[in-house]
Amino acid sequence: MVGMTRKKTFIWLCIFLLPNLLGFLTFIGAPIVSSLIISFTDWDLLGEMQFTGFENYIRLAQDPDFWVSFRNTIFFILGYIPLVLIFGLACALLLNKQMKFRAFFRATFFLPVITSWVAVSLVWKWLYNPEYGLINYALSIIGVDGPQWLSDPNTAMIGIILASAWKDIGFVMVLFLGGLQNISPSFYEAASIDGAGNARKLWNITIPLLAPTTFFVTIISLINSFQVFDQVMIMTGGGPGGSTEVMVQNIYNHAFRYFEMGYASAMSWVLFLVIFLFTWIQMKVQDREVN
Amino acid sequence: MKIMWLLSLFFLVAVISLVGCSSEGESDGSGEGGDGNGTTEITYYSFSAAPNYEDVLADIVTAFEEENPNIKVNTELAAYDDYFTKLQTRLAGGNAPDVFELNYENFVQYASKGTLADLSGFIEEDEDFDPSQLNQEAFEAYQYEGKQYGMVESFSNVLTFYNKDLFDEAGVDYPTADWTWEDELAAAEKITNEENNVWGTYAPATMNEYFKIAAQNGGQLFNENGEPTVDTQENLEAMNYMVDKVTESGVTPSPAEMSGQAPADLFMNGQLGIVHTGIWMFDAFKDASFEWDVALEAGNTQKAHHFFANGLAVSADTDKKEAAYKFARFMSASDQVAELRVENSWDLPAVNNDEVLQPYLEQTPPENREAVFNALDTLVLPPVVKNWSQINDVTNQEFEKALNGSKSTEEVIKTLQSEYENILN
Numbered sequence: 249m250v251g252m253t254r255k256k257t258f259i260w261l262c263i264f265l266l267p268n269l270l271g272f273l274t275f276i277g278a279p280i281v282s283s284l285i286i287s288f289t290d291w292d293l294l295g296e297m298q299f300t301g302f303e304n305y306i307r308l309a310q311d312p313d314f315w316v317s318f319r320n321t322i323f324f325i326l327g328y329i330p331l332v333l334i335f336g337l338a339c340a341l342l343l344n345k346q347m348k349f350r351a352f353f354r355a356t357f358f359l360p361v362i363t364s365w366v367a368v369s370l371v372w373k374w375l376y377n378p379e380y381g382l383i384n385y386a387l388s389i390i391g392v393d394g395p396q397w398l399s400d401p402n403t404a405m406i407g408i409i410l411a412s413a414w415k416d417i418g419f420v421m422v423l424f425l426g427g428l429q430n431i432s433p434s435f436y437e438a439a440s441i442d443g444a445g446n447a448r449k450l451w452n453i454t455i456p457l458l459a460p461t462t463f464f465v466t467i468i469s470l471i472n473s474f475q476v477f478d479q480v481m482i483m484t485g486g487g488p489g490g491s492t493e494v495m496v497q498n499i500y501n502h503a504f505r506y507f508e509m510g511y512a513s514a515m516s517w518v519l520f521l522v523i524f525l526f527t528w529i530q531m532k533v534q535d536r537e538v539n
Numbered sequence: 540m541k542i543m544w545l546l547s548l549f550f551l552v553a554v555i556s557l558v559g560c561s562s563e564g565e566s567d568g569s570g571e572g573g574d575g576n577g578t579t580e581i582t583y584y585s586f587s588a589a590p591n592y593e594d595v596l597a598d599i600v601t602a603f604e605e606e607n608p609n610i611k612v613n614t615e616l617a618a619y620d621d622y623f624t625k626l627q628t629r630l631a632g633g634n635a636p637d638v639f640e641l642n643y644e645n646f647v648q649y650a651s652k653g654t655l656a657d658l659s660g661f662i663e664e665d666e667d668f669d670p671s672q673l674n675q676e677a678f679e680a681y682q683y684e685g686k687q688y689g690m691v692e693s694f695s696n697v698l699t700f701y702n703k704d705l706f707d708e709a710g711v712d713y714p715t716a717d718w719t720w721e722d723e724l725a726a727a728e729k730i731t732n733e734e735n736n737v738w739g740t741y742a743p744a745t746m747n748e749y750f751k752i753a754a755q756n757g758g759q760l761f762n763e764n765g766e767p768t769v770d771t772q773e774n775l776e777a778m779n780y781m782v783d784k785v786t787e788s789g790v791t792p793s794p795a796e797m798s799g800q801a802p803a804d805l806f807m808n809g810q811l812g813i814v815h816t817g818i819w820m821f822d823a824f825k826d827a828s829f830e831w832d833v834a835l836e837a838g839n840t841q842k843a844h845h846f847f848a849n850g851l852a853v854s855a856d857t858d859k860k861e862a863a864y865k866f867a868r869f870m871s872a873s874d875q876v877a878e879l880r881v882e883n884s885w886d887l888p889a890v891n892n893d894e895v896l897q898p899y900l901e902q903t904p905p906e907n908r909e910a911v912f913n914a915l916d917t918l919v920l921p922p923v924v925k926n927w928s929q930i931n932d933v934t935n936q937e938f939e940k941a942l943n944g945s946k947s948t949e950e951v952i953k954t955l956q957s958e959y960e961n962i963l964n
């Protein structure tokens with residue numbers, strides 16, 4: 249009898265999972281598999297597919313543009329992740345306190361997260377405008393001659409990093425707020441009795457106990473920031489002089505502008521492996537530290 | 540066992556319903572395509588009508604359907620920037636529009652991949668059409684390996700647009716047909732007024748401009764076999780001319796000084812003495828608050844003018860080729876369409892009929908509309924090479940580096956030569 253019910257449950261499980269599974273297989277599973285196959289061909293969308301072995305991957309290793317976009321992406325990540333972690337945590341700590349209008353502030357900080365990247369990029373593009381933008385206007389009031397921001401290859405990526413951090417701090421803040429809520433107040437009470445100050449509590453209680461959240465936030469941010477694209481596309485289009493060209497944009501260009509599907513698929517798989525590798529390393533490191 | 544059987548049944552049902560959906564979708568398009576019973580429905584995909592000429596295209600389609608009551612035309616529009624991505628994806632998916640627009644630069648790529656239908660047979664049989672009705676240069680631009688794969692509909696070129704008021708203020712003579720680079724630079728220097736944010740001249744520092752400037756100096760970026768020949772003295776001088784206007788003499792605003800504004804807007808604001816742009820801007824500049832006119836482009840060792848053509852091609856896969864050809868021919872050679880184009884300043888129809896073109900010449904501004912036709916005597920076609928858009932991107936990126944001073948023009952030209960070789964191999 250027990251066996252029967254199990255079987256029945258299994259059948260029902262299948263029935264309920266089927267619609268979702270079909271969608272997954274059709275729109276995600278099949279494209280993933282076919283992109284792997286395409287990455288070994290020279291398909292240009294129009295002509296016949298020709299198997300070229302590892303040619304795309306060999307070309308990739310020797311393609312200076314690919315490495316430039318890889319370097320730019322890493323630069324973006326190195327600037328972006330510390331910023332969102334530090335300011336996300338700071339906002340979470342502030343808004344975890346009892347205060348007036350707390351819900352209002354939390355909503356306000358979260359607002360950029362749900363705003364479309366297109367709108368955000370256009371507004372920031374305008375803020376960064378060296379002639380008419382608010383940022384350089386504000387700087388000129390305190391007597392600073394503002395940089396050219398997005399038109400200068402040295403500052404363009406910094407501009408994108410700042411805008412991206414601004415948009416995502418709210419998201420990170422919400423995750424940290426959840427983490428803070430899980431820390432039992434008794435730890436803080438005990439620490440107070442022992443005479444620990446606020447800084448001490450932060451360092452010895454909050455940060456260590458937030459480690460699982462921090463780990464999660466870092467991985468999510470890392471995966472997302474390897475795939476940075478929208479804001480770059482709209483704010484600079486990869487310019488000036490290729491100084492903000494990132495990996496996904498490079499993939500997009502080769503796939504949909506130069507019609508080199510095979511090469512673009514190969515790049516996508518390399519991007520996937522890079523993300524996988526970084527996440528795996530993080531998991532290993534975290535495993536040792538959290539436990 | 541029963542479970543497996545049930546599961547496979549479910550998959551089967553699901554797969555069948557999926558297939559059912561897709562084949563239903565296909566028959567939606569071709570169901571009425573059959574001859575005999577009623578109308579043939581064709582899809583026309585266009586970039587040149589978006590966004591300013593949708594109404595004109597609608598009028599043209601109405602006129603066509605009146606003339607051919609058994610053909611119905613559905614139009615689909617996309618902006619130029621997105622057009623080819625969508626077209627290519629649809630061709631790859633076996634769901635190509637029956638008839639679609641191609642500009643000259645992209646035509647060869649599509650013809651060489653076998654995606655276009657050969658129209659030579661239709662043209663021979665067509666009693667109402669003779670190629671002599673069209674501008675021959677433009678008509679022949681749509682041939683590939685001796686076969687006609689497209690019908691040219693319109694062409695356009697780029698001229699020197701100048702703000703007469705700014706020229707008068709600076710006390711400079713207006714551009715003439717035999718202006719040289721030196722003349723333009725001298726005039727631009729007098730007009731430039733940095734305090735008022737007024738600059739003498741503007742031309743984009745891009746691939747599209749570069750191949751023409753190079754030709755004005757007797758240079759050539761690619762030889763007859765399509766091999767890159769960019770690293771030459773002539774081409775270097777041409778690049779220096781373009782870059783120095785920004786970095787040395789300052790008669791052209793830098794990208795930072797432009798700060799995201801379009802050159803056409805700067806011109807309309809009275810901030811540019813000269814702007815090099817296409818005749819498609821006639822309509823937009825019509826209401827300028829100052830007097831303006833056009834002139835032939837300045838040359839150095841010789842004259843050279845852009846030539847852009849748009850045409851219609853028929854998909855090789857469609858089973859409605861005849862109806863599609865009829866529409867392509869109508870767009871290309873019908874006087875009615877040509878008149879509508881002229882009336883609405885929608886490019887220049889490629890027809891040879893002077894009567895139709897007369898109203899185009901009579902409209903003002905600009906006074907000097909004949910320049911549009913005079914420019915055809917010294918036209919330079921865009922290089923036809925594979926991977927044009929990639930070559931374009933690389934070149935524009937390198938120009939940005941030259942403009943912001945992170946690379947010298949000598950270095951840039953060396954990079955371009957090797958990049959082109961890489962891309963084409």
